[in-house]
Amino acid sequence: MVSKIPLSLTFLRIIIIPIFVFAFFIPGEIGKWTTCGLFIFACITDYLDGKLARSLNQESKLGALLDPIADKIIVAVAIILLIHDETIKDLTLFAALIIISREILVSGLREFLASLQLSLPVSSLSKAKTFIQMFALSVLLSGEPGNNFLLGYGRDIGLFSLWVAAVVTVYTGYVYLVKGLKHI
Numbered sequence: 001m002v003s004k005i006p007l008s009l010t011f012l013r014i015i016i017i018p019i020f021v022f023a024f025f026i027p028g029e030i031g032k033w034t035t036c037g038l039f040i041f042a043c044i045t046d047y048l049d050g051k052l053a054r055s056l057n058q059e060s061k062l063g064a065l066l067d068p069i070a071d072k073i074i075v076a077v078a079i080i081l082l083i084h085d086e087t088i089k090d091l092t093l094f095a096a097l098i099i100i101s102r103e104i105l106v107s108g109l110r111e112f113l114a115s116l117q118l119s120l121p122v123s124s125l126s127k128a129k130t131f132i133q134m135f136a137l138s139v140l141l142s143g144e145p146g147n148n149f150l151l152g153y154g155r156d157i158g159l160f161s162l163w164v165a166a167v168v169t170v171y172t173g174y175v176y177l178v179k180g181l182k183h184i
Contacts, residue, residue: 006053007063009045013070016042017077024081024141032143035081039141042074043134068110072103078137087140092159095166099133102173109180118183120176129168136161 016038023034049067053059079096082088088096110120139146139158147154 004058005056006049006058007060007066009049009052010063010066010070013042013045013049013074014066017070017074020074021077021081024085029145032141032145036138036142036146039074039078039134040138042070043138046071068107072107075103075133075137076100078141082137082140085143087143087155088159088162092162095162098166099162099169102169105173106176109176113180113183116183120180123172123175125168125175126172129165129172132161132168133165136165 020035020038020042023031023038025031026034046067049063053063079088079100083093083096106120113120136158139150139154139161142149142154146158150157
C-alpha cells in the first residue's frame with residue numbers, strides 16, 4: 001500500500017522548492033515574508049510527515065527515500081539563497097559549509113549502512129539541531145522585515161542560531177561517524 005498523507009506532504013515539500021526560490025526574488029516585504037512562510041511551512045510538513053507516517057502506519061520505502069532528500073534540498077537552497085544575498089557571508093560561510101557538509105556526510109553514511117541492512121537512528125540532539133537550524137534559517141529568510149519585527153536583532157539572532165546549529169552539527173556528525181565506522 002502506498003502511503004497517502006505523509007508521502008503527499010513530502011511531495012508537497014519538493015514542489016514548494018521552486019516556488020520558494022521564486023518568492024525569494026520578489027522585492028520588498030511581501031517577498032521576504034512569503035519566503036519565510038514557505039520555509040516554515042516546509043519545516044512543519046517535515047515534522048508532520050514523519051509523525052503521521054509512524055502514527056498512521058503509513059511508512060514507505062519511497063517516503064523513507066524522498067523525505068531526507070527533500071529536507072536537505074530545502075536547507076541547501078535556503079543557505080545558497082542567503083549566501084547569494086550576502087545575509088550569510090564572511091566567517092558565517094563556515095557555519096553554512098559545516099551544515100551542508102554534515103548533511104551530505106550523514107546521508108552517505110546512512111545509505112552505506114542501509115546497504116548493510118543497518119540503520120542509524122536520529123538522536124534527540126540531532127532533532128534539536130534541526131530545530132535550531134530551521135529557526136535560524138527562518139529568521140534569516142525574513143530579511144529586513146524580520147529583523148525589524150525582532151526589534152533590530154533578527155539578523156543577529158539568526159546568525160547566532162546558525163552558529164549554534166553548526167556547533168551541534170559538528171558534534172552530532174562526529175557521533176554518527178563514530179557509530180557508522182564501527183560497521184565499516
